Amino acid sequence: MDVILAAAAGSTVGLGVLLVLLGARSSVRPSTQSSTGLWTRSRQRWTALPRSRRWWFGGVAAATLAVAIITGWALALILVPAVTVGVPLLLSAPANREVEVLAALDRWVRLIGTSLSSGKSIRDAIFATRHQVSPVLNEPVSRLCTRMDQRWHTREALFALADELASADADAVVAALAIASAKGGAGARATLGAVSDSIQARLAALREVSAERAKPRVVVRQVTFITLGVLLGALLLNPQFFAPYSTPLGQVLAAVLAAAYLGCLVVLRRMTIPAPAPRFLRSAA
Numbered sequence: 509m510d511v512i513l514a515a516a517a518g519s520t521v522g523l524g525v526l527l528v529l530l531g532a533r534s535s536v537r538p539s540t541q542s543s544t545g546l547w548t549r550s551r552q553r554w555t556a557l558p559r560s561r562r563w564w565f566g567g568v569a570a571a572t573l574a575v576a577i578i579t580g581w582a583l584a585l586i587l588v589p590a591v592t593v594g595v596p597l598l599l600s601a602p603a604n605r606e607v608e609v610l611a612a613l614d615r616w617v618r619l620i621g622t623s624l625s626s627g628k629s630i631r632d633a634i635f636a637t638r639h640q641v642s643p644v645l646n647e648p649v650s651r652l653c654t655r656m657d658q659r660w661h662t663r664e665a666l667f668a669l670a671d672e673l674a675s676a677d678a679d680a681v682v683a684a685l686a687i688a689s690a691k692g693g694a695g696a697r698a699t700l701g702a703v704s705d706s707i708q709a710r711l712a713a714l715r716e717v718s719a720e721r722a723k724p725r726v727v728v729r730q731v732t733f734i735t736l737g738v739l740l741g742a743l744l745l746n747p748q749f750f751a752p753y754s755t756p757l758g759q760v761l762a763a764v765l766a767a768a769y770l771g772c773l774v775v776l777r778r779m780t781i782p783a784p785a786p787r788f789l790r791s792a793a
């Protein structure tokens with residue numbers, strides 16, 4: 509009975525902390541309405557979540573309570589949410605912003621090259637293609653056009669764009685655009701054609717590297733899911749197998765083992781995320 513009460517209390521506290529965090533996130537936004545209580549704001553934030561997300565949080569809370577009752581572990585109130593949330597996050601494929609930005613720049617350079625064939629300058633081509641760029645470049649290119657509208661020199665406006673993108677590959681593309689803007693005419697089209705070919709080669713190399721880096725992550729994901737499945741099966745079929753971990757020393761050992769495994773996953777994720785190449789282009793600002 510003590511274990512059941514402790515597990516129920518812990519789950520209630522965990523749900524309360526979740527609601528407090530959700531409420532805190534919503535409280536940073538300015539509101540014209542009168543101030544409401546923390547519980548009311550948290551409840552409003554909770555109801556604003558998609559139904560699938562609320563079901564997921566409810567499932568995690570139910571699983572936490574069930575594991576705590578079956579095993580008698582107070583540690584399960586922390587361990588189960590950490591594993592349920594942390595493991596999928598650590599084993600998911602990291603976003604490859606470098607590839608996304610470079611692919612968007614490739615499309616934009618091709619659009620500018622096509623626009624140049626109609627007799628436009630680089631500056632005019634940038635304005636003509638501003639609404640055709642990929643979503644990742646929407647805001648940076650809009651700010652680039654705003655700067656040029658404010659009588660910035662095209663070269664300096666492009667360098668400011670490079671600062672926003674903060675990518676060595678983007679620096680190479682922006683530098684080529686700056687050179688093309690100074691050349692004009694056929695020289696600009698030839699420069700952009702060479703830049704587009706270079707981007708395609710670089711994209712192919714980056715995608716190949718990304719595919720190779722994904723292989724160990726797939727293996728570790730499979731091993732992790734098999735391990736968790738075996739542990740869950742043992743928990744359901746033979747709860748006494750985990751009886752030694754219900755002692756204070758066992759709780760400490762379980763926490764150390766879980767922290768070690770999660771730490772290994774953190775190291776693996778950091779190894780699969782390449783360090784950004786050093787930039788070489790800086791604006792005067």
